Amino acid sequence: xxxxxxxxxxxxxxxxxxxxxxxxxxxxxxxxxxxxxxxxxxxxxxxxxxxxxxxxxxxxxxxxxxxxxxxxxxxxxxxxxxxxxxxxxxxxxxxxxxxxxxxxxxxxxxxxxxxxxxxxxxxxxxxxxxxxxxxxxxxxxxxxxxxxxxxxxxxxxxxxxxxxxxxxxxxxxxxxxxxxxxxxxxxxxxxxxxxxxxxxxxxxxxxxxxxxxxxxxxxxxxxxxxxxxxxxxxxxxxxxxxxxxxxxxxxxxxxxxxxxxxxxxxxxxxxxxxxxxxxxxxxxxxxxxxxxxxxxxxxxxxxxxxxxxxxxxxxxxxxxxxxxxxxxxxxxxxxxxxxxxxxxxxxxxxxxxxxxxxxxxxxxxxxxxxxxxxxxxxxxxxxxxxxxxxxxxxxxxxxxxxxxxxxxxxxxxxxxxxxxxxxxxxxxxxxxxxxxxxxxxxxxxxxxxxxxxxxxxxxxxxxxxxxxxxxxxxxxxxxxxxxxxxxxxxxxxxxxxxxxxxxxxxxxxxxxxxxxxxxxxxxxxxxxxx
Amino acid sequence: xxxxxxxxxxxxxxxxxxxxxxxxxxxxxxxxxxxxxxxxxxxxxxxxxxxxxxxxxxxxxxxxxxxxxxxxxxxxxxxxxxxxxxxxxxxxxxxxxxx
Numbered sequence: 001x002x003x004x005x006x007x008x009x010x011x012x013x014x015x016x017x018x019x020x021x022x023x024x025x026x027x028x029x030x031x032x033x034x035x036x037x038x039x040x041x042x043x044x045x046x047x048x049x050x051x052x053x054x055x056x057x058x059x060x061x062x063x064x065x066x067x068x069x070x071x072x073x074x075x076x077x078x079x080x081x082x083x084x085x086x087x088x089x090x091x092x093x094x095x096x097x098x099x100x101x102x103x104x105x106x107x108x109x110x111x112x113x114x115x116x117x118x119x120x121x122x123x124x125x126x127x128x129x130x131x132x133x134x135x136x137x138x139x140x141x142x143x144x145x146x147x148x149x150x151x152x153x154x155x156x157x158x159x160x161x162x163x164x165x166x167x168x169x170x171x172x173x174x175x176x177x178x179x180x181x182x183x184x185x186x187x188x189x190x191x192x193x194x195x196x197x198x199x200x201x202x203x204x205x206x207x208x209x210x211x212x213x214x215x216x217x218x219x220x221x222x223x224x225x226x227x228x229x230x231x232x233x234x235x236x237x238x239x240x241x242x243x244x245x246x247x248x249x250x251x252x253x254x255x256x257x258x259x260x261x262x263x264x265x266x267x268x269x270x271x272x273x274x275x276x277x278x279x280x281x282x283x284x285x286x287x288x289x290x291x292x293x294x295x296x297x298x299x300x301x302x303x304x305x306x307x308x309x310x311x312x313x314x315x316x317x318x319x320x321x322x323x324x325x326x327x328x329x330x331x332x333x334x335x336x337x338x339x340x341x342x343x344x345x346x347x348x349x350x351x352x353x354x355x356x357x358x359x360x361x362x363x364x365x366x367x368x369x370x371x372x373x374x375x376x377x378x379x380x381x382x383x384x385x386x387x388x389x390x391x392x393x394x395x396x397x398x399x400x401x402x403x404x405x406x407x408x409x410x411x412x413x414x415x416x417x418x419x420x421x422x423x424x425x426x427x428x429x430x431x432x433x434x435x436x437x438x439x440x441x442x443x444x445x446x447x448x449x450x451x452x453x454x455x456x457x458x459x460x461x462x463x464x465x466x467x468x469x470x471x472x473x474x475x476x477x478x479x480x481x482x483x484x485x486x487x488x489x490x491x492x493x494x495x496x497x498x499x500x501x502x503x504x505x506x507x508x509x510x511x512x513x514x515x516x517x518x519x520x521x522x523x524x525x526x527x528x529x530x
Numbered sequence: 531x532x533x534x535x536x537x538x539x540x541x542x543x544x545x546x547x548x549x550x551x552x553x554x555x556x557x558x559x560x561x562x563x564x565x566x567x568x569x570x571x572x573x574x575x576x577x578x579x580x581x582x583x584x585x586x587x588x589x590x591x592x593x594x595x596x597x598x599x600x601x602x603x604x605x606x607x608x609x610x611x612x613x614x615x616x617x618x619x620x621x622x623x624x625x626x627x628x629x
Contacts, residue, residue, distance in 0.1 A: 135614040175590050182597045186604045193608055203612045204624040210608050211560055211621065214601055215551050218567035221594065222544055225574035229537075232582040234590065279627040 025086040025093045027069040028101050029166045032159055035062030039156030048149075055155035056116045060109060062159070066166075067105040074098045074525075083529040089235055090176045092306070095525030097170035099375050100302040104295055107382050108162050110503050111291035113496040114390055115154055120491050121196065125150045127285040127393070128194045129202075136199040154191060158291065161187040165295050169302020172310070172529075174224040174234040174260070177303055181220065181267070184299060185213050188292055192284040197400030205283025212266070212276045220263025226256030227311075236311040237530060244314035257312060257319060264307065267300035268356045271330040278341075281349035286401060289345065290389030293352050294382035297359070301378055305363055305371060310528050316366055323364050324456055331357030331463040339470045344392055344403045347470070348385070351429055354467055355381055361460050362444030365451030372522035373443035379518060380428070380436035380511050387504020388425040390497055394418060395488050402488035405474065410483030415490040419478045421505060426475055428508045430468040436511030443519065536577040543570035557609045557619045568598045 023030065035058055042054050073093060077083060083094020091097075118126045128151055131144035164184025171177035193206030228234050230252040231242035243253055266273040281289050312319060334354030341347040359381070362374035395402050395411065395418070402408070412419035428435035441464060445457045511518060543566055550563030572591040579587020613619045 133611065135611075137615075175593060179593060179597065182600065186600055189604055189608060193611060200615060201626055203608070203615060204626055206608045207557065207612050207621070207624055210605055211551070211557065211564070214561070214564045214605065215548075215567075218544075218547070218564055218571065221568060221571040222574065224590075225540075225571050225578065228575065228587065228590070229578035229581070232578075232584065232586075234586065282627055 019088045021088070022086045025073060025084070026091060028066040028073070028105070029091075029163060029170075031062055031066040031069060032105075032166060033163045035059060035066075036156050036159035036163060038062075039159055043153055043156065051152040052116075052118075052150065055152045056112070059112050059155050059159060063105050063109045063112070063162075067102060067109075070098055070102045070105065074102070082527060085172050085529055087176075089237070090173050091167070091170050092172040092529045093170065094529040095527050096302060096305065096371060096375065099522060099525040100169045100298055100378070101166050103298050103375075103379050103382060104162065104165050106503075107291070107294045107298065107386060108158070110383070110386050110390075110500040111287065111295065112155070112158060113500040114287035114290060114386070114393065115158060117287070117393070117493055117497045118150070119494040120393060120396065120497075124148055125196065127196055127287055128154055129196050129199060132194050136203075151194075154194060154288075157187040157191055161185075161191070161291075162295070165299035168299040169306060171303060171306070172236055174227060174236065174239075174307075174311075177307070178217070178221055178224055180303075181217055181263070184296065185217065185267075188288075188296070189213060191288045192280055192292075194288075195283070195285040198283070201283040202285065203283075205280045208276055208283075209280045216263050216266035216273065219259045219266075223256045223259025223261070223263065226252045226259065228256075230256060236306065239311040240313065240530070243312055246314060253315070254318065257315060258322075260307060261304075261319070261323075264300060264304045265326065268297055268304065268359070269353050270326055270356045270360060271333045271353065274330070274333070274353045274356075277353055278346045278349040281352070282343060282345045282403075286345070286389050286393045290386045293348070293389065294386045297352070297356065298378045298382055301359055301363065301374060305374060306528060308363070309366070309371065310530060313366070320364060320366065323360060324453060327357050327360035327364060327456055328459045329357075330354070330360060331460055335463040335466040335470075338467065341470075342405050344405060344408065344474075345389075347405070347474070348388055348392075351467065351471075352385065354463060355429070357463070358441060358444060358460060361448045361453070361456050364453055364456065365444075365447040367447065367451050368523070368526040369447040370444075370451055371528070372519070372526040373440075373447040375522045375525065376443050376511075376515070376519055377440035379507070379522075380440040383504045383507035384425050384428045384436060387501050387508065388422065388429070390501045390504065391418060391422045391425065393497065394490050394493060396491050397486075397488040405477065407484065407488050408474070409477050409481040410487065411490070412479035413483055414487070418490045421501060423475045423478065424505060424508060426471040428512070430471040431464050432468075434509075434512045436508045436515070439511055439515035439519070443515075533577050533581050536573060540570045540573040540577065543567075543573065555620050555622055557612070557621050560621060561605050561609065565598060565602070568594055568601075 085092050130149040134141035161184050164180045167180035171180050189210040193203050195202035231239045269277040334350050338350035362370050428437035431437040431441040449457045547563045547567035551560050554560050572594050575587040575590045
């Protein structure tokens with residue numbers, strides 16, 4: 001067919017069928033998107049003093065409503081727990097997406113409570129710069145701080161990011177997955193640069209995260225192009241059908257698989273794509289670090305599981321050995337480098353890298369038990385991480401948060417409650433029994449062993465032991481060394497941070513002692529729609 | 531012309547972009563190299579759309595353009611903020627945090 005006839009043939013199609021979209025099934029995502037837009041309008045039209053309350057109320061009410069919508073959709077799932085696809089096959093409404101969306105919304109509620117905390121700074125205000133556009137140290141910045149300005153644009157940015165996160169694990173085609181990836185990332189790049197204290201570090205974190213994030217999403221997109229070239233579609237189902245019969249090593253398929261995997265592994269912070277994690281976690285405002293560490297991992301592992309389980313189950317003999325290697329390197333590197341860290345936030349960052357390896361262990365099992373154990377681990381890990389970063393916001397000296405580990409010496413004698421809560425979170429990270437970390441690790445290792453990845457389980461257990469060393473070292477430092485004379489003080493927060501930490505403690509303890517209800521829920525929700 | 535040639539061009543552009551990100555020092559140039567990589571993706575999408583004889587590839591290219599535009603807004607604002615505080619847009623200067 002020549003070019004002109006092709007053009008005429010395209011133009012001749014006059015009647016275009018409008019796509020059918022079941023708005024009810026998309027309601028959790030749409031509610032949060034609406035909340036984000038309302039947040040922008042509040043910024044535009046409300047006077048400055050009224051914005052804080054309005055933003056906080058709208059965000060919290062919206063997330064609770066969206067959580068209600070998730071529960072409603074989950075009850076509507078058919079008895080065999082198979083979900084359905086909506087928006088012309090672009091979004092999947094099935095067990096894994098609803099389970100992870102519910103988790104993300106709960107993490108979002110706790111994060112917004114942390115972001116809204118305004119009682120920690122001695123001069124008033126929250127954790128965010130009074131005027132982000134003013135250069136650090138400039139007269140303009142001093143004026144803004146002296147005037148007691150506070151900005152509330154973090155709320156709509158957080159909500160936009162949450163929209164992307166809700167969409168990411170539910171995306172059933174690669175274009176939607178790419179758009180969701182960008183919606184979740186772009187606001188996070190900005191949020192990283194908004195810290196009130198240590199603004200140079202914060203801006204550096206934003207720059208590094210942005211450049212490396214954009215670099216990795218270009219890889220993701222090129223991989224999508226290759227998979228589209230291979231199968232003629234970006235729908236995960238159609239790629240799954242096309243790749244199921246791949247007998248020979250098709251270059252397009254393999255390149256596409258590898259490059260999409262690079263983009264996803266970057267987002268979860270797996271070695272060798274982890275180098276941004278410690279810098280960004282350290283530089284970003286701590287409430288944002290908590291949100292990012294907990295929620296991005298949940299969303300990205302959801303998308304990764306859907307990509308490998310729906311689009312490429314026929315290719316498992318090609319990708320599994322590579323992913324096993326990545327998981328081993330991630331666990332080992334995360335656990336070993338964490339030992340040398342002297343900053344609490346960097347320590348938690350390397351610990352999150354090690355945990356990315358543990359979660360990969362569950363994903364690699366390639367079974368329903370693998371999906372359910374991974375999802376359970378994500379719930380457990382998300383709330384522990386958020387709680388741990390919330391505690392970091394409380395330990396302060398004159399220069400803001402005292403994140404150097406030496407400042408934490410003897411904290412247990414001064415503030416036994418806060419140190420005890422932090423110790424609980426560290427024990428959960430280490431996977432000590434009766435905490436959620438143990439239930440989660442047990443579930444993923446069991447799934448991996450049954451899935452035939454015994455080597456991975458051995459490495460995982462050894463790395464857990466190495467990791468336990470540096471977690472326990474911090475506990476020993478807090479409880480068994482003398483407090484410094486000019487050491488930091490623990491600031492008493494408002495009810496919001498207290499509620500977020502209490503939620504973290506509750507989830508950690510309940511999932512440690514009574515994990516079965518949530519494990520059952522994850523088991524029921526483990527089927528991806530095809 | 532054989533459309534496969536466009537795929538070779540696309541892969542070449544992507545490689546030039548990736549090499550630029552890794553080698554160049556100025557944040558603006560690094561960012562332009564990322565944009566070059568996104569455009570290489572677009573060329574690949576459109577070419578594959580032509581080869582498969584469906585319109586998906588061209589439609590995806592529009593989405594990529596919108597995403598790239600959003601990325602420019604966010605990226606330039608971050609780079610300008612860091613330039614104003616450091617008087618430099620070099621990615622080597624922003625090195626307060628290591629290891």
